[in-house]
Amino acid sequence: MPKAVNVRVTTMDAELEFAIQPSTTGKQLFDQVVKTIGLREIWFFGLQYVDSKGYTTWLKLNKK
Numbered sequence: 001m002p003k004a005v006n007v008r009v010t011t012m013d014a015e016l017e018f019a020i021q022p023s024t025t026g027k028q029l030f031d032q033v034v035k036t037i038g039l040r041e042i043w044f045f046g047l048q049y050v051d052s053k054g055y056t057t058w059l060k061l062n063k064k
Contacts, residue, residue, distance in 0.1 A: 009033050009047070027061040 004019040007029065016036060020029055034042050047059040
């Protein structure tokens with residue numbers, strides 16, 4: 001089984017850490033973040049990350 005990946009999610013109010021599997025989709029991670037912080041207006045938000053080249057980009061919900 002592939003090793004879990006640690007992910008840090010920073011919001012304006014908190015810094016969260018999740019251990020996810022490499023097969024986890026962006027939507028599954030987003031749903032976990034939304035549930036953890038109790039966000040209701042989910043259509044208004046998304047997740048960004050810094051890629052390997054240092055660019056900030058939006059997480060694609062359908063990608064692993």
